[in-house]
Amino acid sequence: MTDTRTPALEVRDLSISYGETTVVQNVGFRVAPGEIVGVIGESGSGKSTVAMAAMGLLPPAARNESGQISLAGMPMTGLSEKEMCRVRGARAAMVFQEPMSALNPCMTIEAQIAEVLTIHGLSGKAAARRRALELLRLVHMPDPELKRKQFPHQLSGGQRQRVMMAMAVAASPELLVADEPTTALDVTVQAQILDLILELRQDIGLGVLFISHDLGVIAQVCDRVLVMYRGQVMEEGTPDQVLHHPQHPYTAALLASIPRASQRPRTPLTVIGGTFRVGDRLSPGDPAGGGANGPAAGPEPASAEPDRPVLLEATQLVKSFKLGRRRTLRALDDVSLAIRQGETYGVVGESGSGKSTLAKVMMLLARPDTGTIQYRGSRVDPGGTRRDIEDYRRNVQMVFQDPNDSLDPRYTILRTVAEPLRAVGLGTEETRHRVERSLAAVGFDAEVLSRYPHEFSGGQKQRIAIARAMVTEPSFVVLDEPTSALDVSVQAQILNLLLEIQQRTNVTYMFISHNLAVVRHLSHRMAVMHHGAVVEEGVAEEVFRSPQHPYTQRLLASLPELERSAEAS
Amino acid sequence: MGSYLLKRSATALLVLITLSVLVFSLVRWIPGDPVASFVDPNNPDPEQIAAIRHSLGLDRSWLAQYGSWISEAVRGDFGHSITQPYSVGEQIRSRLPVSVELGVLATLFGVLLGVPAGVASAVWRGRLPDLVFRIGSFAFLAIPAFVFGTFVLLVNSQTLRLRLIGYVPFSQDPLANLQRMVVPSLLLGLGLAALVCRYVRGTLLDTLGQDYIRTGRSKGASPARLVIRHALRNALIPVTTIVGVQLAALVGGTVVIENVFALPGMGNLLITAITTTDYPTIQASILVIGALYVAINLVVDLLYPLVDPRIRVVR
Numbered sequence: 001m002t003d004t005r006t007p008a009l010e011v012r013d014l015s016i017s018y019g020e021t022t023v024v025q026n027v028g029f030r031v032a033p034g035e036i037v038g039v040i041g042e043s044g045s046g047k048s049t050v051a052m053a054a055m056g057l058l059p060p061a062a063r064n065e066s067g068q069i070s071l072a073g074m075p076m077t078g079l080s081e082k083e084m085c086r087v088r089g090a091r092a093a094m095v096f097q098e099p100m101s102a103l104n105p106c107m108t109i110e111a112q113i114a115e116v117l118t119i120h121g122l123s124g125k126a127a128a129r130r131r132a133l134e135l136l137r138l139v140h141m142p143d144p145e146l147k148r149k150q151f152p153h154q155l156s157g158g159q160r161q162r163v164m165m166a167m168a169v170a171a172s173p174e175l176l177v178a179d180e181p182t183t184a185l186d187v188t189v190q191a192q193i194l195d196l197i198l199e200l201r202q203d204i205g206l207g208v209l210f211i212s213h214d215l216g217v218i219a220q221v222c223d224r225v226l227v228m229y230r231g232q233v234m235e236e237g238t239p240d241q242v243l244h245h246p247q248h249p250y251t252a253a254l255l256a257s258i259p260r261a262s263q264r265p266r267t268p269l270t271v272i273g274g275t276f277r278v279g280d281r282l283s284p285g286d287p288a289g290g291g292a293n294g295p296a297a298g299p300e301p302a303s304a305e306p307d308r309p310v311l312l313e314a315t316q317l318v319k320s321f322k323l324g325r326r327r328t329l330r331a332l333d334d335v336s337l338a339i340r341q342g343e344t345y346g347v348v349g350e351s352g353s354g355k356s357t358l359a360k361v362m363m364l365l366a367r368p369d370t371g372t373i374q375y376r377g378s379r380v381d382p383g384g385t386r387r388d389i390e391d392y393r394r395n396v397q398m399v400f401q402d403p404n405d406s407l408d409p410r411y412t413i414l415r416t417v418a419e420p421l422r423a424v425g426l427g428t429e430e431t432r433h434r435v436e437r438s439l440a441a442v443g444f445d446a447e448v449l450s451r452y453p454h455e456f457s458g459g460q461k462q463r464i465a466i467a468r469a470m471v472t473e474p475s476f477v478v479l480d481e482p483t484s485a486l487d488v489s490v491q492a493q494i495l496n497l498l499l500e501i502q503q504r505t506n507v508t509y510m511f512i513s514h515n516l517a518v519v520r521h522l523s524h525r526m527a528v529m530h531h532g533a534v535v536e537e538g539v540a541e542e543v544f545r546s547p548q549h550p551y552t553q554r555l556l557a558s559l560p561e562l563e564r565s566a567e568a569s
Numbered sequence: 570m571g572s573y574l575l576k577r578s579a580t581a582l583l584v585l586i587t588l589s590v591l592v593f594s595l596v597r598w599i600p601g602d603p604v605a606s607f608v609d610p611n612n613p614d615p616e617q618i619a620a621i622r623h624s625l626g627l628d629r630s631w632l633a634q635y636g637s638w639i640s641e642a643v644r645g646d647f648g649h650s651i652t653q654p655y656s657v658g659e660q661i662r663s664r665l666p667v668s669v670e671l672g673v674l675a676t677l678f679g680v681l682l683g684v685p686a687g688v689a690s691a692v693w694r695g696r697l698p699d700l701v702f703r704i705g706s707f708a709f710l711a712i713p714a715f716v717f718g719t720f721v722l723l724v725n726s727q728t729l730r731l732r733l734i735g736y737v738p739f740s741q742d743p744l745a746n747l748q749r750m751v752v753p754s755l756l757l758g759l760g761l762a763a764l765v766c767r768y769v770r771g772t773l774l775d776t777l778g779q780d781y782i783r784t785g786r787s788k789g790a791s792p793a794r795l796v797i798r799h800a801l802r803n804a805l806i807p808v809t810t811i812v813g814v815q816l817a818a819l820v821g822g823t824v825v826i827e828n829v830f831a832l833p834g835m836g837n838l839l840i841t842a843i844t845t846t847d848y849p850t851i852q853a854s855i856l857v858i859g860a861l862y863v864a865i866n867l868v869v870d871l872l873y874p875l876v877d878p879r880i881r882v883v884r
Contacts, residue, residue: 055787081792089789101780105879106802115798116788151878167788325572 006073008174008207014067031207038222042487046231056084072174093168097180099160103152110148116170135166158189186350191558216560250276257492259521269492308340317371331357333532344509346523354532397469401481403461407453414449438471459490588859647853668834672820678758687769706763714756718829773804813869821858
């Protein structure tokens with residue numbers, strides 16, 4: 001304990017560029033042993049580049065313009081690849097976002113953990129394998145004797161991330177770099193992994209550099225926070241300072257763009273605008289400042305008045321999939337729900353809860369085993385008449401999670417948005433007119449018609465996907481995680497747009513998400529799904545205020561919440 | 570795993586039965602009556618025709634004829650050749666080993682040359698080794714093996730004068746056998762190596778871009794270890810399939826190379842049989858080559874779960 005003053009990681013005046021573009025500029029910070037330092041920022045903020053630089057894992061195209069990185073007092077800048085290999089894994093380790101693709105599919109997890117020790121000559125093969133078992137126990141892997149002989153695909157997402165953690169701490173490094181380590185996980189699993197990180201830093205005095213775009217997660221685990229924007233650190237401080245009393249306008253704007261419990265549901269979120277510079281200060285009384293939320297005033301949100309007519313009613317839907325000879329999965333287990341005209345019906349649940357199967361069945365993309373779906377009082381499930389089903393199909397549209405996947409890269413925007421109209425059978429002129437109108441509603445003018453998806457950003461692509469869904473003027477739109485692939489500031493834009501369209505056209509949404517805050521912000525009523533069944537249903541605000549079902553309570557409790565950390569402090 | 574094996578074997582059997590039915594029907598769909606060659610066309614004697622039909626078994630139902638044909642074929646008895654003084658079974662038994670040896674040796678060369686070349690190409694992407702191997706593989710893919718074969722023979726006849734033509738059974742003189750087999754199989758193998766090289770380069774580059782390679786780097790694995798321990802196995806999974814199909818194709822007969830080097834292989838047999846309309850031999854050759862294809866692909870499929878653990882669970 002002589003050198004507790006030596007930081008686990010020290011970055012001084014770091015600048016990195018790709019060609020002409022500077023992606024990290026004059027960044028400096030320290031991570032003390034046992035300290036967790038969070039870096040938040042949106043895509044393109046340079047937070048991952050800093051993480052990679054700390055590990056010496058920058059791609060060859062990146063050029064280190066200036067600055068020093070030292071690991072536990074040892075300078076890392078200028079080390080050869082061979083010398084870096086001795087540092088990586090031994091003194092600095094890394095955990096990545098996607099634990100499935102981050103593990104070698106053809107090696108047992110034991111071999112992958114043991115490898116860290118043998119590479120660095122810390123133990124022989126047999127001893128390394130024994131140590132791998134101990135490490136699996138350390139990260140609380142259930143049934144470690146069995147699991148160690150298994151391959152990554154046989155584990156759950158959370159278990160895979162535990163393997164990554166076991167690998168990371170195997171050689172007792174001074175520094176752990178965690179790049180969005182819980183982003184791909186469900187909230188309850190996320191809570192477990194965060195607990196594990198907190199436990200490990202306590203037990204082995206690990207310094208942690210924690211990269212995330214999720215401010216709730218950052219607030220929960222970090223001792224200090226850096227806010228990055230376009231390659232520069234805008235603000236630094238304790239989570240309480242930064243997230244509740246931000247000094248920099250960018251931080252304030254970022255915070256304001258996140259839907260929160262204190263904001264009235266279905267009111268517009270603040271969208272980040274303009275550019276920010278290091279040293280900008282928030283002027284008192286700034287509308288986006290002080291962690292205050294966007295305009296609280298606004299039209300009184302129409303809550304779920306009971307007199308709205310039911311638009312869509314699903315009764316006792318069952319859908320099962322055969323997994324093997326004997327095992328079947330009940331993806332939908334006796335699901336009944338009623339969606340009223342003009343409302344947003346939220347569906348929350350973790351992966352595997354059946355929410356996407358529900359979306360497919362409601363869209364008539366999958367056939368339920370039993371159960372009925374009624375649209376305006378007529379059956380539209382496979383048992384209904386052809387006319388009713390066709391009428392329903394013309395009135396329903398869908399928006400998907402990742403606009404990079406859901407737009408055909410070889411279609412122009414005109415062809416993309418016009419596609420749903422083919423079923424309607426309009427002339428060329430009328431089609432073009434409708435497409436232009438739909439694009440105008442999401443904020444594009446006619447000059448985008450001949451362009452291709454790759455020319456647009458993620459948020460713009462999602463707006464195009466929304467224009468495509470709205471072009472037929474549907475009465476019901478299924479939104480399947482429409483903002484999960486987007487940055488929070490872009491998410492705010494999309495949520496505002498969806499609200500605005502609903503107010504104008506009275507369209508009905510089924511909004512599927514694992515993000516509870518977003519569902520709370522948007523939904524009139526909601527359902528909570530777990531193992532294929534709806535365990536709780538009701539008016540959204542009431543479900544969040546007083547959850548009745550134990551699963552809902554657990555789900556809400558595991559949600560890292562900015563507000564909760566404020567109450568604690 | 571047991572059910573996977575069973576399922577794959579059942580499919581393989583089904584393919585074989587379908588093939589045998591096709592081969593059997595083929596001869597019967599072709600116009601003409603085999604009895605015609607036994608009787609005087611100007612004065613056909615119905616009784617004599619009936620007798621011949623009976624002695625050949627042609628008066629029985631197709632199903633009965635197929636039954637006796639296939640049951641004998643399974644035992645290796647394919648009847649008599651129309652044009653050769655040997656039974657068809659004898660011919661195949663003498664020629665199959667030649668083709669198998671040629672095919673296996675060629676595949677061995679193909680893999681032993683192609684995989685390292687592909688790895689070198691991927692690792693030094695865009696640098697000199699990559700350039701050399703890519704141009705080389707293009708050349709070997711584009712120029713037919715017989716061109717190289719003829720060239721080698723020409724050069725040899727002017728210089729070393731090694732005995733490269735003809736066939737000596739391995740059991741008779743292993744050295745002489747290898748001396749004659751090595752050049753044709755190397756030439757065939759180079760074509761395969763070119764294909765394998767391009768495949769390995771592609772799949773390895775793809776694999777080296779995967780997240781788990783980055784994880785390997787973050788563990789401190791050296792570049793060599795990343796390629797050999799982490800990337801190569803994953804990259805070779807898709808290559809297994811093309812090597813299997815190519816091996817089957819090579820064993821099934823490589824007409825041109827067999828002709829250039831005067832090797833009595835399956836390709837040679839089939840071509841001769843076709844030019845002399847020797848139906849029993851054609852039928853037998855197609856059946857045997859088909860069986861080889863099915864068997865080799867079955868073996869490749871059964872090897873898959875050993876190479877890729879993910880297939881063990883997904884049936």
